[in-house]
Amino acid sequence: MSLTATDIFCGAGGSSTGLVAAGYELKLAANHSRIAIDTHSANHTDADHICADINNYDMRRLPTTDILWASPICTEISPA
Secondary structure (H helix, E strand, O other): OOOEEEEEOOOOOHHHHHHHHOOOEEEEEEEOOHHHHHHHHHHOOOOEEEEOOHHHOOHHHOOOOOEEEEOOOHHHHOOO
């Protein structure tokens, strides 16, 4: 049995790639950008993906995992 992870604000998948390399099973990734989700899902085909504004998402709908990885919001800390 492996440890599991959910990655919100996942972007294209850098943090998720690190989690998988560390031995976590990525269950779900979420981001508001369709381009980011399309890229992430190409890089992490075994994970479920949600394209949604996570600020308005019912967090109770997220899967139960061992960790929740929530990266900083790119549009608030970068010119992205």
